[in-house]
Amino acid sequence: MTIAPPTIGVIEEAALRIAGLAVRTPLLECPAADAACGGKVLIKAEMLQRTGSFKFRGAYNCISHLTSDQRKNGVVAFSSGNHAQGVAAVANMFGIPATIVMPKDAPSIKIDATRGYGPNVVLYDRFTESREDIATTLVEKQGLTLIPPFDHPLIIAGQGTVGLEIAEDMAAWGEIPDQILVPCGGGGLISGIATAVISKFPDCAIHAVEPEGFDDTGRSLVSGSRESVDRDARSICDALLVPTPGELTFPINQRLLAGEVSVSDDQARHAMAFSFRHLKLVAEPGGAVALAAVLGGLVNCESKTTIVVMSGGNVDPAMFADVISQPL
Amino acid sequence: MTIAPPTIGVIEEAALRIAGLAVRTPLLECPAADAACGGKVLIKAEMLQRTGSFKFRGAYNCISHLTSDQRKNGVVAFSSGNHAQGVAAVANMFGIPATIVMPKDAPSIKIDATRGYGPNVVLYDRFTESREDIATTLVEKQGLTLIPPFDHPLIIAGQGTVGLEIAEDMAAWGEIPDQILVPCGGGGLISGIATAVISKFPDCAIHAVEPEGFDDTGRSLVSGSRESVDRDARSICDALLVPTPGELTFPINQRLLAGEVSVSDDQARHAMAFSFRHLKLVAEPGGAVALAAVLGGLVNCESKTTIVVMSGGNVDPAMFADVISQPL
Numbered sequence: 299m300t301i302a303p304p305t306i307g308v309i310e311e312a313a314l315r316i317a318g319l320a321v322r323t324p325l326l327e328c329p330a331a332d333a334a335c336g337g338k339v340l341i342k343a344e345m346l347q348r349t350g351s352f353k354f355r356g357a358y359n360c361i362s363h364l365t366s367d368q369r370k371n372g373v374v375a376f377s378s379g380n381h382a383q384g385v386a387a388v389a390n391m392f393g394i395p396a397t398i399v400m401p402k403d404a405p406s407i408k409i410d411a412t413r414g415y416g417p418n419v420v421l422y423d424r425f426t427e428s429r430e431d432i433a434t435t436l437v438e439k440q441g442l443t444l445i446p447p448f449d450h451p452l453i454i455a456g457q458g459t460v461g462l463e464i465a466e467d468m469a470a471w472g473e474i475p476d477q478i479l480v481p482c483g484g485g486g487l488i489s490g491i492a493t494a495v496i497s498k499f500p501d502c503a504i505h506a507v508e509p510e511g512f513d514d515t516g517r518s519l520v521s522g523s524r525e526s527v528d529r530d531a532r533s534i535c536d537a538l539l540v541p542t543p544g545e546l547t548f549p550i551n552q553r554l555l556a557g558e559v560s561v562s563d564d565q566a567r568h569a570m571a572f573s574f575r576h577l578k579l580v581a582e583p584g585g586a587v588a589l590a591a592v593l594g595g596l597v598n599c600e601s602k603t604t605i606v607v608m609s610g611g612n613v614d615p616a617m618f619a620d621v622i623s624q625p626l
Numbered sequence: 627m628t629i630a631p632p633t634i635g636v637i638e639e640a641a642l643r644i645a646g647l648a649v650r651t652p653l654l655e656c657p658a659a660d661a662a663c664g665g666k667v668l669i670k671a672e673m674l675q676r677t678g679s680f681k682f683r684g685a686y687n688c689i690s691h692l693t694s695d696q697r698k699n700g701v702v703a704f705s706s707g708n709h710a711q712g713v714a715a716v717a718n719m720f721g722i723p724a725t726i727v728m729p730k731d732a733p734s735i736k737i738d739a740t741r742g743y744g745p746n747v748v749l750y751d752r753f754t755e756s757r758e759d760i761a762t763t764l765v766e767k768q769g770l771t772l773i774p775p776f777d778h779p780l781i782i783a784g785q786g787t788v789g790l791e792i793a794e795d796m797a798a799w800g801e802i803p804d805q806i807l808v809p810c811g812g813g814g815l816i817s818g819i820a821t822a823v824i825s826k827f828p829d830c831a832i833h834a835v836e837p838e839g840f841d842d843t844g845r846s847l848v849s850g851s852r853e854s855v856d857r858d859a860r861s862i863c864d865a866l867l868v869p870t871p872g873e874l875t876f877p878i879n880q881r882l883l884a885g886e887v888s889v890s891d892d893q894a895r896h897a898m899a900f901s902f903r904h905l906k907l908v909a910e911p912g913g914a915v916a917l918a919a920v921l922g923g924l925v926n927c928e929s930k931t932t933i934v935v936m937s938g939g940n941v942d943p944a945m946f947a948d949v950i951s952q953p954l
Contacts, residue, residue: 321654321656321657322655324654326649326674327649327650328649328674329649329676345906346654346905346906348657350904350906407903574908574943574946575735575943576678578673578674578678578907578908578909578939579674579907579908580902580906580907581906611906615902615903615951618902618947618950619946619947619948619950619951620947622943622946622947623943623944623947
């Protein structure tokens with residue numbers, strides 16, 4: 299059975315569901331970034347979202363569609379941290395039992411924040427334990443409903459509300475976005491944004507930005523089929539370490555994206571430090587990759603209006619302290 | 627001669643002057659602060675302003691009124707850093723020569739950022755040199771125009787645009803602000819905000835927040851005349867270390883403010899760490915005092931709509947790293 303990708307109507311319906319609960323994040327001017335790239339840069343600041351990343355949107359949209367039986371049995375999510383917080387926060391709002399399965403080596407700020415919403419947190423070792431075995435037990439034996447991190451139409455539609463807000467703001471200001479750069483892991487955020495924005499601004503170029511070594515979407519766009527990352531790949535961008543594009547997200551991205559660029563860990567760190575110094579926004583490494591692509595000149599922004607999606611700000615204080623202490 | 631305080635009309639005129647040049651900063655929802663105080667908190671995020679603080683607004687409004695002769699001779703400003711950056715940035719936009727006099731012990735991020743706009747930066751020793759002597763030479767002998775940090779109707783009117791934006795946003799959302807907390811040094815920002823907001827929402831209570839030991843406005847409101855701080859007072863809130871309320875700002879504040887509270891350095895540091903962890907905004911110590919007052923329970927926010935003005939984010943990386951590394 300083929301699952302249909304979400305339409306703009308489904309995204310608009312998601313926007314109604316999250317209204318007043320999710321933060322309508324601002325699209326921020328930033329003269330320092332304009333000066334750095336010779337064009338106009340607008341930042342969609344999703345670190346200002348409830349739970350510190352865009353993930354609240356999709357989690358809320360998905361969980362709000364569950365039946366009362368599903369709610370009674372509870373939900374389960376696997377996540378290194380941002381989706382974990384989104385699902386835990388929403389389950390808490392609805393009074394639904396939640397089990398969150400997180401790798402032991404996830405940033406401790408993410409584990410602590412997730413625990414703050416009161417779910418059952420199960421830590422596992424990514425290198426010796428099977429996430430699939432844990433999933434089977436929880437979903438099949440305990441009857442929990444899995445809230446997937448990206449490959450679900452309601453998750454994509456929820457994340458797509460980011461694009462809807464961008465399109466609404468640009469229309470209200472009488473401006474046209476030339477291009478939008480979006481951090482890309484499993485592709486849920488960018489496929490939702492692309493669906494929403496292209497329905498309103500068909501000529502806008504949507505670019506995926508991935509960490510070097512985790513350019514599975516980029517390579518898949520070139521080859522035409524879903525490629526996987528090397529098992530030995532490493533990156534500080536913990537939010538974007540997905541091994542292969544989603545079954546549902548990839549065809550959408552294949553149809554709608556203009557291209558992909560990859561940034562190094564150093565470029566991500568530089569963008570985090572730039573964001574601290576000039577934008578006064580706290581970005582986590584994965585949340586800063588689109589800004590890194592602009593600052594690194596990987597996408598031409600000269601004389602264009604470029605929207606940079608900064609997707610999250612859940613970074614451990616020790617890492618942030620280290621990043622901002624380096625000279626720019 | 628008595629100088630008249632700025633009217634709402636003068637503030638509205640300032641808003642037209644800065645439109646498209648200053649960032650129209652967002653009024654941000656923040657569920658984490660709501661949960662902490664049991665009411666609704668909205669953050670006016672002036673660290674997102676051009677130059678990293680609200681000071682750009684007043685500097686632009688004041689300098690844009692100079693005559694062509696005054697512009698040719700140039701401007702001078704004294705500041706520990708935020709007003710310095712505001713004046714240097716505006717002078718640079720107009721192509722006006724600028725001399726900025728800063729204390730040697732100002733945060734280096736502020737000295738570096740000011741230098742980035744290209745003015746002549748003069749450093750002086752606050753403990754052995756007379757700022758007044760330096761001023762006399764520059765203003766009287768070299769013919770420079772002094773751009774004062776707060777005690778000028780056009781400066782107050784420029785800062786008052788912060789209040790105008792708050793009032794516009796609340797009106798657009800159909801909400802009524804119960805109270806606004808504003809960091810207070812010389813009183814330029816809060817006198818401007820109070821003038822603008824009270825003209826639109828006459829029942830809104832405006833509270834000044836000062837660092838402990840620098841509660842000159844608070845004590846002056848009680849005594850009815852302009853009190854001074856103790857010469858031995860120290861605080862990490864470098865942006866707010868003004869010895870006595872302004873001649874022009876104090877009568878406005880005396881007429882319009884509901885009261886004052888003071889926060890300790892530890893409370894300011896706690897608010898900076900909270901802002902990093904939950905709001906994902908970079909605040910400098912002086913910029914965080916109003917949030918500190920809310921988190922410290924110094925003003926009752928229960929079941930109220932409270933607007934917290936965060937006035938700047940120009941903090942040295944080393945200090946920020948230290949603050950966020952402490953447990954909350």
